[in-house]
Amino acid sequence: MRIADARVIVTCPGRNFVTLKLVTDDGVTGVGDATLNGRELAVAAYLTDHVVPALIGRDPARIEDTWQYLYRGAYWRRGPVTMTAVAAVDTALWDIKGKVAGLPVYQLLGGRSREGVTVYGHASAADTDGVLAEVARFTGQGYRAVRVQTGVPGLPTTYGVGKPGIVYEPADAAIPSEAVWDTERYLDHVPRVFARVRAEFGPHLKLLHDVHHRLTPIEAARLGKSLEPHALTWLEDPVPAELQEGYRLIRRHTTTPLAVGEVFNTIWDCELLIREQLIDYVRATVVHAGGITHLRRIFDLAALHHVRTGSHGATDLSPVCLSAALHLDLAVPNFGLQEYMPHSEATDAVFPHGYRFADGYLHPAETPGLGVDIDEELAARYPYQAASLPVNRLPDGTLHSW
Known part of the structure; x- marks a missing residue:
């Protein structure tokens, strides 16, 4: 079994979400959340430009090896954008593993x-x-x-x-x-x-x-x-x-x-x-x-x-x-x-x-799996809408933690 397709789906049914959907060569699918509030498109680009090309042809059963590949294999490690992208892949692979095993992931x-x-x-x-x-x-x-x-x-x-x-x-x-x-x-x-x-x-x-x-x-x-x-x-x-x-x-x-x-x-x-x-x-x-x-x-x-x-x-x-x-x-x-x-x-x-x-x-x-999916046709009806988190200032105007 190999990963044959990987799709990054951005949708806004009231607020923005980014989802990674993996598809194996025998049709098993897995989904992972890749949402980073206020910076959604940064993760979508990281996945599309840097991660997805490296996933095609990989064995979806090798969850730990794929995690290490995406973390240790990237010289620029950590940070919210990178780790959210890694999380999306990892979660989707666990979803696939559960479906292949015929068991919910907690088992x-x-x-x-x-x-x-x-x-x-x-x-x-x-x-x-x-x-x-x-x-x-x-x-x-x-x-x-x-x-x-x-x-x-x-x-x-x-x-x-x-x-x-x-x-x-x-x-x-x-x-x-x-x-x-x-x-x-x-x-x-x-x-x-x-x-x-x-x-x-x-x-x-x-x-x-x-x-x-x-x-x-x-x-x-x-x-x-x-x-x-x-x-x-x-x-x-x-x-x-x-x-x-x-x-x-x-x-x-x-x-x-x-x-x-x-x-x-x-x-x-x-x-x-x-x-x-x-x-x-x-x-x-x-x-x-x-x-x-x-x-x-x-x-x-x-x-x-x-x-x-x-x-x-x-x-x-x-x-x-x-x-x-x-x-x-x-x-x-x-x-x-x-x-x-x-x-x-x-x-x-x-x-x-x-x-x-x-x-x-x-x-x-x-x-089996995570027990959740994404309706891609319905998701396409809700295009991305730019939205940022607020900032805080003290009464004198000094910027403060939000």
């Missing part, structure tokens, strides 16, 4: 370690009363864990707070829009929000919050300490992770668990954080961390150091990525939580899939 990864994958929903609103209603809506649907984000008084917009009734998508303009950020207002507001949420919903609901890399280590330590009475399951991305030693300072000051990693691309981005047990959850994901093969390596390293998984799963990852994540979530021993933001109806139609939500859990498809 090839060692079988079930649990009956279902616990997911968390996104409760957001402009103010505290609104977010309380949103948390109630999610718990009413059976969610056992909820991420809580609200607007900050005095700021016109805040990350993570979408418009009511619309699937949240932060990429909002061809040229990045600009928002204003004020750390002191934020640090004053967030503990008050969680005090009300915990009082309303009791001690057992898992609560999470995303800082989105916006604080310094000592500011993050202050926030973590102020949130300790409300027993968060995790505080996500409190500071930019380029300076990983900063997490040592946060650890010295708070016991609030930390979750980091949705922007990580390789095991080297999180090796120190994991080895020194500076984080509690690693949030790297299939599409941005080199596929199932490499993410499993990250998760195995994490398991040795009492760090659990918490993979990114926002709607900028296609159903192909979410399906792949679920198969890995089901198999690894150190699973923690899986982010889950349901896609739009248009996206679900372009990517028919078999995974399902029930009683707070997601369940991957039991069909």
Whole structure:
């Protein structure tokens, strides 16, 4: 069996996705997500110009060798564009292997370690009363864990707070829009929000919050300490992770668990954080961390150091990525939580899939492979639309982490 065709498909059913579809010489197909929010065409070009020509004629069964070929064989390694392209190939090859074996991918990864994958929903609103209603809506649907984000008084917009009734998508303009950020207002507001949420919903609901890399280590330590009475399951991305030693300072000051990693691309981005047990959850994901093969390596390293998984799963990852994540979530021993933001109806139609939500859990498809595909004819009806993520500035105009 050999790879006979490889197609890079760009579609925008409400937001942009890039998908790699591999076809073997005997007609078996595999799909991999290659979406990098705001930089989709960079990955599409990397695949089309540099990767696809090297795939034709290769043995699709040699997943590890192909991964090493694309990683070690490229002098310019790592980085989000390269690793997203590698992930697309790797994921598609696992899909093919499952179909050839007649098994869902999780069975090839060692079988079930649990009956279902616990997911968390996104409760957001402009103010505290609104977010309380949103948390109630999610718990009413059976969610056992909820991420809580609200607007900050005095700021016109805040990350993570979408418009009511619309699937949240932060990429909002061809040229990045600009928002204003004020750390002191934020640090004053967030503990008050969680005090009300915990009082309303009791001690057992898992609560999470995303800082989105916006604080310094000592500011993050202050926030973590102020949130300790409300027993968060995790505080996500409190500071930019380029300076990983900063997490040592946060650890010295708070016991609030930390979750980091949705922007990580390789095991080297999180090796120190994991080895020194500076984080509690690693949030790297299939599409941005080199596929199932490499993410499993990250998760195995994490398991040795009492760090659990918490993979990114926002709607900028296609159903192909979410399906792949679920198969890995089901198999690894150190699973923690899986982010889950349901896609739009248009996206679900372009990517028919078999995974399902029930009683707070997601369940991957039991069909061979990943259990997801792309309707190429329907995808062609949604052409690419330029969209960029916003940027942040402080009140005095200084550029700040978005």
